[in-house]
Amino acid sequence: MEVSSEIYEENDYGSVTIANGNVISKYRFNKPTTTLDERNELQHDNESDIIVKRKKNEFIEIEHKKSSILSEVGLQLWRGAFLLNDFILNNPDMFLDKNVLELGSGVGITSIVASMYSKKVLCTDINIGGILDLIRRNVLLNDHYQKYRNNIEIHELDFFADRWSNELEKALADIDICFVADVIYDDDISIGFIKTILKLFKLSPKLKEMYIALEKRYVFTDCVVAPMYEFFMKKFSQETAGILKYNEMSTSFKQYFDYEKCKELVLIKVNRI
Numbered sequence: 317m318e319v320s321s322e323i324y325e326e327n328d329y330g331s332v333t334i335a336n337g338n339v340i341s342k343y344r345f346n347k348p349t350t351t352l353d354e355r356n357e358l359q360h361d362n363e364s365d366i367i368v369k370r371k372k373n374e375f376i377e378i379e380h381k382k383s384s385i386l387s388e389v390g391l392q393l394w395r396g397a398f399l400l401n402d403f404i405l406n407n408p409d410m411f412l413d414k415n416v417l418e419l420g421s422g423v424g425i426t427s428i429v430a431s432m433y434s435k436k437v438l439c440t441d442i443n444i445g446g447i448l449d450l451i452r453r454n455v456l457l458n459d460h461y462q463k464y465r466n467n468i469e470i471h472e473l474d475f476f477a478d479r480w481s482n483e484l485e486k487a488l489a490d491i492d493i494c495f496v497a498d499v500i501y502d503d504d505i506s507i508g509f510i511k512t513i514l515k516l517f518k519l520s521p522k523l524k525e526m527y528i529a530l531e532k533r534y535v536f537t538d539c540v541v542a543p544m545y546e547f548f549m550k551k552f553s554q555e556t557a558g559i560l561k562y563n564e565m566s567t568s569f570k571q572y573f574d575y576e577k578c579k580e581l582v583l584i585k586v587n588r589i
């Protein structure tokens with residue numbers, strides 16, 4: 317059974333089909349500056365007044381599929397990724413000199429946005445349907461945004477792996493912030509994801525915050541429920557009791573990308589107790 321992300325019904329991203337059957341779309345946004353950029357780039361006119369620079373309209377180009385089988389949903393883009401992108405663009409200073417991890421990165425757009433401000437980004441997913449190669453191509457398509465050049469590392473990280481490679485574990489031990497979008501759509505994956513959250517907070521002493529974006533998928537029967545979200549939250553509370561806490565954040569921050577920021581889109585912050 318094929319599934320499709322709804323974002324393409326809501327917006328025109330100028331998608332063009334390429335030789336391998338995938339499409340390349342353009343996601344426009346306004347890139348904010350960091351306080352560091354401002355200090356380095358402030359210019360003054362002859363009367364010592366600051367010259368205000370106009371914001372440029374920028375875009376990220378992404379190769380992706382427009383539909384896929386369920387096990388290959390990472391080859392598409394989902395709304396949660398846009399919510400994380402907006403969160404990062406609203407808080408660029410938070411990433412200066414930080415090592416960032418993204419889990420279940422899909423096409424890699426959030427890692428590309430994070431790489432504009434952070435020291436290093438570990439962009440990870442399972443390697444199904446050529447996801448890791450797709451991320452590599454997308455990073456190359458947008459490499460002008462990598463502030464330090466080559467600051468995105470791509471690794472396979474499977475929630476169900478018994479052990480991760482030494483190279484990956486070494487890199488994970490140094491992360492400060494973790495992002496995850498839209499991986500709560502299957503109860504088995506949620507169990508693996510919670511196991512992974514606990515492993516990461518144990519392995520990475522500097523890891524203070526994890527941000528999880530998800531879209532509550534409602535089921536309308538006698539009563540309205542979001543079963544996968546409810547399963548995840550219940551399991552998370554049971555498995556992480558006494559170790560981690562979470563809170564649902566306000567998502568009323570500025571929107572930089574074009575997508576429907578629907579009320580089902582939620583941002584959860586996890587940190588240590």
Ligand SMILES: C[S@@+](CC[C@H](N)C(=O)[O-])C[C@H]1O[C@@H](n2cnc3c(N)ncnc32)[C@H](O)[C@@H]1O
Pocket residue numbers: 389390391392393394395396397398419420421422423441442444447473474475476496497498499501505508
């Ligand atoms: C709905 S997609 C979201 C992709 C991307 N974060 C976004 O929002 O556009 C779900 C992601 O979870 C990943 N995923 C599924 N099972 C996984 C596992 N066992 N370990 C790690 N990632 C997994 C998929 O490959 C896919 O990239």
